[in-house]
Amino acid sequence: MISAVAEMYDIHPQTLRLYEREGILKPSRSNGNTRLYTQSDLERLEFILKLARGLGVNIAGIEIIMNMRERMSEMEKEMQAFVEYVQKEFFERPPIDPDRLRTALVRVGRPHLAHSRPVGK
Numbered sequence: 001m002i003s004a005v006a007e008m009y010d011i012h013p014q015t016l017r018l019y020e021r022e023g024i025l026k027p028s029r030s031n032g033n034t035r036l037y038t039q040s041d042l043e044r045l046e047f048i049l050k051l052a053r054g055l056g057v058n059i060a061g062i063e064i065i066m067n068m069r070e071r072m073s074e075m076e077k078e079m080q081a082f083v084e085y086v087q088k089e090f091f092e093r094p095p096i097d098p099d100r101l102r103t104a105l106v107r108v109g110r111p112h113l114a115h116s117r118p119v120g121k
Contacts, residue, residue: 005035020035025048
């Protein structure tokens with residue numbers, strides 16, 4: 001409920017409405033159209049208030065910072081998925097049989113690679 005959250009954080013309800021209008025805070029709504037703030041919404045609000053009150057960042061700046069945080073979070077997820085893929089593909093597979101590799105290289109028209117020696121041998 002907007003009045004309870006406004007009181008908890010000592011801000012005017014209109015400020016919460018402004019943050020919602022600007023798209024930097026997105027609480028869900030009940031069937032009766034009451035704003036429902038999740039723990040995640042409240043943590044986001046705390047960060048917004050630190051930027052606004054503590055650092056003097058305006059709404060446009062907050063929006064830019066929040067968008068950058070979301071993009072960074074998405075990139076972190078993509079990187080984690082890539083790391084997991086690499087670990088699975090290269091470290092959890094059984095070793096490749098050198099004879100099968102040579103045969104495959106000859107079949108794909110790379111016979112010169114099939115006869116090269118591994119580095120260090």
